[in-house]
Amino acid sequence: MxxxxxxxxxxxxxxxWRPERHFDAVIGAERRRALFSEVDLHEMNDRIDHGHDFRETVEATAARHPGWATEIRMWHDDWLRLAGPxxxxxxxxxxxxxxxxxxxxxxxxxxxxxxxxxxxxxxxxxxxxxxxxxxxxxxxxxxxxxxxxxxxxxxxxxxxxxxxxxxxxxxxxxxxxxxxxxxxxxxxxxxxxxxxxxxxxxxxxx
CATH class of the missing domain: 3.40.50.1000 (HAD superfamily/HAD-like)
Structure with missing residues (x-):
């Protein structure tokens, strides 16, 4: 046709697009598995993909999970290393x-x-x-x-x-x-x- x-x-x-790979490299696979188990980062990213503000969405998620705040902010601060090459x-x-x-x-x-x-x-x-x-x-x-x-x-x-x-x-x-x-x-x-x-x-x- x-x-x-x-x-x-x-x-x-x-x-x-393999965010887990970057987190494994930075915080280690075991800690990454714990993070992704406790915080639905892909759901957060879905909201960004629907047009929600990038920084505000990441910061709001970090505020809801203060024990993981540093790692969650990596989604914003390290984004070009999450997406690529x-x-x-x-x-x-x-x-x-x-x-x-x-x-x-x-x-x-x-x-x-x-x-x-x-x-x-x-x-x-x-x-x-x-x-x-x-x-x-x-x-x-x-x-x-x-x-x-x-x-x-x-x-x-x-x-x-x-x-x-x-x-x-x-x-x-x-x-x-x-x-x-x-x-x-x-x-x-x-x-x-x-x-x-x-x-x-x-x-x-x-």
Whole structure:
């Protein structure tokens, strides 16, 4: 089936997103496990991704858990070490698609403040034809409304959109709307899909 636009998730597709890895390196795996067991930092991040203020949300969480306040504030102060590095092969695929004239969009759960930090650190984030960033929209995957908002703005038929994401729930929500999808596990697998769909020649996908 033909594709009119390719839609990239960002975290764990273009940029590694493994907060636990950073905390393991800084405070040790045992203490990190205790922290993440007692404080739902991913739920905190979900609120940031929905548009809540980055610093205020982290500080409010730290205030509710004073025994972990220093570690919780690392989510804000060390954020660029939580998010990264980039995944070079995926970035090359993004650029190859654009060079080939294929429109590329971003659809990502990302906070307003966190995206403002990431953009200068990862210049390819400015290279999308359109960006749909959850914090700015007040919507987040896998809620159907964020997919509908993208469809309304781009005006393309859902079955001509190809969406890559690393989370099965986000993929399932896109498939429910009739999108073509690829569950990202490796950049090589994603490259193979783009070649198989005729969007890139093999030499451009390497």
């Amino acid at each position: 033909s594709v009119d636009a390719v839609i990239f998730d960002i975290g764990n597709v273009l940029i590694e 980039e995944i070079p092969h995926s970035v090359r695929l993004l650029r190859a698609l654009r060079d080939s004239g294929v429109p590329v969009f971003a659809l990502s759960n990302f906070g307003i403040g966190t995206f403002a930090l990431a953009e200068p650190e990862y210049p390819f984030l400015t290279e999308f034809d359109r960006r749909f960033i959850s914090g700015h929209m007040g919507l987040a995957k896998p809620d159907a409304e964020i997919y509908a908002a993208l469809e309304d703005e781009c005006g393309l038929p859902p079955d001509r959109l190809l969406f890559v994401d690393d989370r099965a729930d986000n993929i399932a929500a896109a498939e429910a709307r009739g999108w073509q999808t690829h569950l990202f596990t490796t950049p090589e697998g994603w490259a193979g899909r783009l070649v198989a769909d005729g969007l890139l020649p093999a030499e451009r996908a390497a």
